[in-house]
Amino acid sequence: MKSNAVSLWVSVLVFALFSGVAGVLLIYWFSIDHAQNLTRSLPGEDGGPSVSQRADSDVLNVELTGRLETFDGTPSDLPGSWPRFRGADVDNICKDAVRLADRWPEYGPEILWSVALGEGHAAPAVLNGCVYLFDYDEASRSDALRCFSLADGKEIWRRSYALPAKRNHGLSRTIPAVTEDCIVTIGPRCHVSCVETKTGQFRWGIDLQKEYGTTEPLWFTGQCPLIDNGLVILAPAGPDALMMAVDCQTGKVVWKAPNPKGWSTSHSSIMPLTIHGERMYVYAAVGGMTGVSRSGKILWEIPWNASVIAPSPVLLSGNRIYLTAGYGAGSLMVQIDQTAEGYSAREIARNGPQEWLASEQQTPILFDGLLYGIMPKDGGALKQQFVCYSPDGTEPVWSSGKTHRFGLGPFLMVDGKFYILDDDGTLTMLAVSRTGYEPLAQYKVLDGHDAWGPIAMAGSRMLLRDSTRMVCIDVGVGK
Structure with missing residues (x-):
């Protein structure tokens, strides 16, 4: 009889303890925003697509x-x-x-x-x-x-x-x-x-995700807006608009450049560059880089498979463009040619992060014909050093040295x-x-x-x- 009573009380106590813990867990579960609390990984890190699409419900x-x-x-x-x-x-x-x-x-x-x-x-x-x-x-x-x-x-x-x-x-x-x-x-x-x-x-x-199908980049949006002659130049990189111009006064869309290759928005920003005497908007999307005229016509494009792009394109002499990215992408140098038929882009150099100037986050500076930047962590012997390169050279002009590294x-x-x-x-x-x-x-x-x-x-x-x-x-x- 005494043994049965003890067993009963133990059962009651265990049940009460379990119920209390379960109640706390339930309260915590319903108090957090699960859709916003998911852990993100780098593109392709789990063997899936290089860029994940956000569900419409999100x-x-x-x-x-x-x-x-x-x-x-x-x-x-x-x-x-x-x-x-x-x-x-x-x-x-x-x-x-x-x-x-x-x-x-x-x-x-x-x-x-x-x-x-x-x-x-x-x-x-x-x-x-x-x-x-x-x-x-x-x-x-x-x-x-x-x-x-x-x-x-x-x-x-x-x-x-x-x-x-x-x-x-x-x-x-x-x-x-x-x-x-x-x-x-x-x-x-x-x-x-x-x-x-x-x-x-x-x-x-404008809600770019809702209205244009923009894919929210990893680590949120890094693209900075550009205002040029009363127009806001944006890169939604959605199904129907790679780039677009919006009137600053009214918010009306003036033109949209198509996105036939389905490129996605990156952390890079649109650069207004003058190439062969024509001002154009150059953007490095996830998928490739393009030049768009001031009326919304795609002038040229070139593929690039970097999965995470933060730096923006830099115009070099001779109508060349330098582009870099982190996570092993290295750098790309592109020649923009012009003929009677229009523009074309061709790759003239592609280097890994240990072979030439590369940057993970910040855009290098071009001054007096030389490029300056901070090498990424995977930059080999020059990793995290401030370096100077000639666009026409193969080796650094100088570097800050192993005792002067930066993040x-x-x-x-x-x-x-x-x-x-x-x-x-x-x-x-x-x-x-x-x-x-x-x-x-x-x-x-x-x-x-x-x-x-x-x-x-x-x-x-x-x-x-x-x-x-x-x-x-x-x-x-x-x-």
């Missing part, structure tokens, strides 16, 4: 109008601008007439202000004393275009819209395109918005100097040189990690970020 219904908030900040009258990805001339060279210091004091360059950001790698654009950054607010789960004063970092206004998203090596990625009239952004999940520059008032929006962070050229931001927030200044690596100064300007967002420059003020904070420093003479 395309969100997003109200892009959102809401506008205003704050106490005011625009400054400071000089300088950086209106889009890679600057006004899309070459990542700042041409503001400003003298910068050749050395820094022991305590480093002056940090003028800093602001907290949502986790990500989006970088700022600058125009008329305002800093524009496309952020992600994790508290409200919203994409947010934020406007700050260049003078003190105080926020002026914020335009946001609700967007469920979870961290995937951060959230934000892109850089706004800014003109006197409007600002265009592309969010991490392929949402395009246009607002008025001074006020942040909403003008129009995936950005670099920029201004006033005869390169500034390189390492993953941990260390900023290195070196002289632009044709003969060798000449470091001038180094200082840790950020305390975070994954400092991968591109650098912006306006006058003597430099804007840099790590994964969660942006700082403004003054690198001018006497600062």
